[in-house]
Amino acid sequence: xxxxxxxxxxxxxMLLILSACGNTEPDQADAKEKKTEPKAEPTELILATTxxxxxSGLLDVLLPIFEEENNVxxxxxxxxxxxxxxxxxxxxxxxxxxxxxxSEEELVTSGDAVNRKRVMYNDxxxxxxxxxxxxxxxxxxxxxxxxxxxxxxNFVTRGDDSGTHKKELxxxxxxxxxxxxxxYISTGQGMGASLQIANEKNGYILTDRATWLAQExxxxxxxxxxxxxxxxMNIYHVMQVNPEKHDMVNSKDAEKFVEFMISSExxxxxxxxxxxxxxxxxxxxxxx
Amino acid sequence: xxLIIDGLRKAIEMxxxxxxxxxxxxxxxxxxxxxxxxxxSLIGLPFGMFLGLKRFKGRKVILTLIxxxxxxxxxVAGLWITMLLWRSxxxxxxxxxxxxxxxVMAQVLVSLPIVTGLTSSAxxxxxxxxxxxIKALGATKIQTIMILLKQTKIAIVAAIMAGxxxxxxxxxxxxxxxxxxxxxxxxxxxxxxxxVSKGNFxxxxxxxxxxxxxxxxxxxxxxxxxQRKRLS
Numbered sequence: 321x322x323x324x325x326x327x328x329x330x331x332x333x334m335l336l337i338l339s340a341c342g343n344t345e346p347d348q349a350d351a352k353e354k355k356t357e358p359k360a361e362p363t364e365l366i367l368a369t370t371x372x373x374x375x376s377g378l379l380d381v382l383l384p385i386f387e388e389e390n391n392v393x394x395x396x397x398x399x400x401x402x403x404x405x406x407x408x409x410x411x412x413x414x415x416x417x418x419x420x421x422x423s424e425e426e427l428v429t430s431g432d433a434v435n436r437k438r439v440m441y442n443d444x445x446x447x448x449x450x451x452x453x454x455x456x457x458x459x460x461x462x463x464x465x466x467x468x469x470x471x472x473x474n475f476v477t478r479g480d481d482s483g484t485h486k487k488e489l490x491x492x493x494x495x496x497x498x499x500x501x502x503x504y505i506s507t508g509q510g511m512g513a514s515l516q517i518a519n520e521k522n523g524y525i526l527t528d529r530a531t532w533l534a535q536e537x538x539x540x541x542x543x544x545x546x547x548x549x550x551x552x553m554n555i556y557h558v559m560q561v562n563p564e565k566h567d568m569v570n571s572k573d574a575e576k577f578v579e580f581m582i583s584s585e586x587x588x589x590x591x592x593x594x595x596x597x598x599x600x601x602x603x604x605x606x607x608x
Numbered sequence: 609x610x611l612i613i614d615g616l617r618k619a620i621e622m623x624x625x626x627x628x629x630x631x632x633x634x635x636x637x638x639x640x641x642x643x644x645x646x647x648x649s650l651i652g653l654p655f656g657m658f659l660g661l662k663r664f665k666g667r668k669v670i671l672t673l674i675x676x677x678x679x680x681x682x683x684v685a686g687l688w689i690t691m692l693l694w695r696s697x698x699x700x701x702x703x704x705x706x707x708x709x710x711x712v713m714a715q716v717l718v719s720l721p722i723v724t725g726l727t728s729s730a731x732x733x734x735x736x737x738x739x740x741x742i743k744a745l746g747a748t749k750i751q752t753i754m755i756l757l758k759q760t761k762i763a764i765v766a767a768i769m770a771g772x773x774x775x776x777x778x779x780x781x782x783x784x785x786x787x788x789x790x791x792x793x794x795x796x797x798x799x800x801x802x803x804v805s806k807g808n809f810x811x812x813x814x815x816x817x818x819x820x821x822x823x824x825x826x827x828x829x830x831x832x833x834x835q836r837k838r839l840s
Contacts, residue, residue: 371805374802375802395789396787396789396790410696411696412695412696509805511805512804512806516807538807566695566696567695568695568703
């Protein structure tokens with residue numbers, strides 16, 4: 321009946337694909353079982369967090385420890401803090417690790433987030449072109465923003481409602497300037513991509529130190545111009561999404577995750593992270 | 609230039625040393641993309657054939673919709689699937705968001721119109737006289753379909769290849785509905801985006817070479833199938 325060899329071949333090809341698709345599952349299950357012995361199927365926990373914790377590599381170090389201890393599979397969704405918080409208000413995530421204290425408080429007030437705990441900090445820095453056209457330096461971030469605005473130097477903004485973007489807007493508000501015009505470049509992208517753009521466009525940009533250190537090698541036109549002011553502290557909090565307000569939230573593991581993040585063992589791991597590669601910590605202990 | 613050579617070297621190194629993570633990512637990419645194109649073909653080929661041969665009311669409307677669908681931006685598909693699969697969405701109880709199944713769904717959504725549309729174009733080109741002749745010679749329905757399939761073979765494989773090209777190149781939807789979760793929904797394209805945002809251009813380039821190799825191998829296999837001389 322199958323006169324046509326071509327369709328026979330196509331048919332066999334598709335069957336092969338199907339069997340390949342079918343076969344992988346047990347294979348993987350086998351591999352997993354070998355690793356973790358006869359444990360129960362791990363539960364899933366959705367962590368919505370900022371790009372900085374993922375791009376810096378911190379989560380790659382922390383999550384395996386947590387997953388191993390609690391038999392949980394953590395699904396990390398690394399987005400801007402704005403989106404992470406929105407996932408919290410919609411109940412799309414179980415636990416949040418973010419850095420925009422003011423917006424976080426709104427979530428606690430509205431009852432979408434509970435059990436909010438301070439975890440760690442690092443700092444924001446202002447980086448800019450090596451020739452420093454606006455001539456900014458020192459610790460005073462407000463003065464630096466004013467100078468950049470006066471000299472009409474390029475300034476690159478995330479423009480994505482992230483924690484860093486919110487911080488930047490806070491500084492502009494503090495100095496009473498509404499940034500606009502051709503020299504205010506809004507990327508709408510993550511920290512790494514925005515740094516790249518600042519590098520190409522000779523712009524100033526506010527960044528967290530962790531991402532800067534991780535990417536410095538590619539950013540040959542930029543250097544740190546302002547750092548160290550106490551306004552520049554970047555504080556991270558972890559919190560659970562309120563299970564009473566949202567269905568299907570995995571509150572059991574979320575609570576464990578909050579506990580895990582503020583435990584002293586984890587705090588030591590956090591502070592030790594980055595010392596080997598960068599000669600300094602990227603994040604510092606900061607529990608309440 | 610140096611970066612490209614570095615990237616190539618890294619890609620070869622990753623493959624030769626059997627970098628476990630990259631192998632898993634490649635394997636997942638293959639599974640997801642082949643699954644998606646398989647589903648699209650199983651639905652799209654018969655549907656396209658039907659649309660190409662039958663004339664009925666509303667057919668032009670359907671064809672227009674399919675032709676628009678061919679240009680459906682993957683992020684739009686991703687957004688729709690995301691909203692559908694949200695915990696608060698209509699299919700939330702299935703808990704499919706951020707799973708490979710969700711990626712397959714989004715990829716089917718963007719590749720199905722391509723497979724259907726191109727298949728229907730192929731069948732629309734079949735000469736009416738030929739259809740009459742086949743009928744006159746007393747062919748059964750199945751025989752007719754087999755003859756027509758033979759006639760349109762090249763176009764059908766082209767439709768599958770175009771659909772496959774779409775799914776393997778796709779990144780926006782996979783990022784949204786998959787979430788680029790390590791060891792779970794991270795595929796080659798989303799890893800490239802992530803490595804770029806981490807500033808690891810050499811790794812990103814290496815992965816891009818691996819992606820191109822995979823695409824090349826599969827497209828080559830399909831092209832061979834397409835270009836083979838008929839042996840009957």
